[in-house]
Amino acid sequence: MIQADKFMEEKGVRPTAMRLLVFRFLAESKAAKTLSDIENTFAKADRTTLYRTLKTFEDKAIVHQIDDGTGMTKYALCEEGCNCELEQDLHLHFHCNNCKETVCLTEHKIPYINLPDGYVAEDANLVLKGICDKCSGQ
Amino acid sequence: MIQADKFMEEKGVRPTAMRLLVFRFLAESKAAKTLSDIENTFAKADRTTLYRTLKTFEDKAIVHQIDDGTGMTKYALCEEGCNCELEQDLHLHFHCNNCKETVCLTEHKIPYINLPDGYVAEDANLVLKGICDKCSGQ
DNA sequence: CAATAAATGCACTTCTGTTGCATGGTTCCA
DNA sequence: TGGAACCATGCAACAGAAGTGCATTTATTG
Incomplete structure (x- = not known):
């Protein structure tokens, strides 16, 4: 486990108490x-904060947003070296x-899709829905 | 162009004036x-109606919902023989x-994704974002 | 220590989606 | 044909999430 406060300072974020709590909470939860x-x-804590x-x-x-189709925006920590804005890092x-939990499958990138002429892809979002490993009992 | 009112009756929907208007609007708009x-x-028209x-x-x-990540649910007519609920019909x-328009690429199905052990996919949603054919000038 | 900047907390607004209920129009059968 | 039952419509109101403005507290820096 990395030092949360040091990590945040490296990222240019002041490590306040609240921020550390949120960071650790996200770090400990897989989903x-x-x-x-x-x-x-x-x-x-206040919602606005x-x-x-x-x-x-x-x-x-430090985190990236996930739109899994539930209508509520979710947040997950970026993996080390995660470049959310780069197309090649688009995991699913x-x-x-x-x-009802949503997890990042960091190792699974979105495959290349052949688009019709004139279409230029810059970004992609792929959400698979089904039964996760915990719930399938395997 | 099909007969809208006949089509709707076949689907088991009473073809009221309002419904025909909405249907035709969706039929004429590609997005x-x-x-x-x-x-x-x-x-x-009233929003509730x-x-x-x-x-x-x-x-x-008759239509299927699309969640393209803009936060607003969109609707598009189902293509002939579209079985939105079946996995094999999951177009992107x-x-x-x-x-800012969203279109169905009906011919482009979501490719098969190899998941980790224990994960069972039942449904999928793939949205590509970029520049469409009209806007890329091609 | 004072001045400045950043973080927090409260109130409020907006927007989408949704439901309850009353009303108006159709259908259908006695 | 009359009316009962059903369906569609319209108005009002609510819920939940997202976002903004502003005042206050906390931290930083000279």
Whole structure:
């Protein structure tokens, strides 16, 4: 486990108490979390603060947003060397219909798609839905 | 162009004036439309009616929903023989970052993805983002 | 220590999606 | 044909998430 406060300073984010809590919470949870998830975990914290904390993290490439189709934006820590903005780093996400959790499948990149003439792809989002390893009992 | 009212009756939907308008609007527009789009097009119509019209269409497999990551649900007519609920019919969607329109690439199916052990895919959503054929000037 | 900048907390707004309920129009059968 | 039952429509209101403005507290720096 890396030193959270040092890591954040390297990324150009002041490691306040609240930010460290949010960072550690995301680091310990394998699945992506919504703003509400975090809000419920730290009941004393204000939603706006958490909202802006996540936004700051996103700007500094500490977390990335995930749109898994549930209608709620989720956040997950960027893996080491994750370049969310680069097309070659577009990993896919898996949403479990059973436990409702969404995880990054960092090793699984989105395959190249052959588009019709005139279409230029710059970005992609692929969400697979089904049963995750925990819920399939394997 | 098919007979809209006959088509709707075959699908088990009463072809009211409003429904025909919405159907024709979707049929004439190549891109997927949001509820707000339709609301603005038919200013006299009530939002709830349009909402339920789209829901009815969806239930009867006349339209399918698209989540292109813009945060607003979009709707597009199902192609002939489109079985939105079946995995083998999962076509992908393209969202243009320039004109902001989203289109179905019906011919382009989502490729098979090799998942880690224990993961079982039941559904998938793939949205490519970039520049569409109209905007790339080709 | 003072001045400045950043982070936090509260209130409020906006937007999309959604539901309840009353009303108006169709269909269908006695 | 009359009316009961059903369906579609319209109005109002609500819920949840996202986002903004502003005042206050906390941290940083000269």
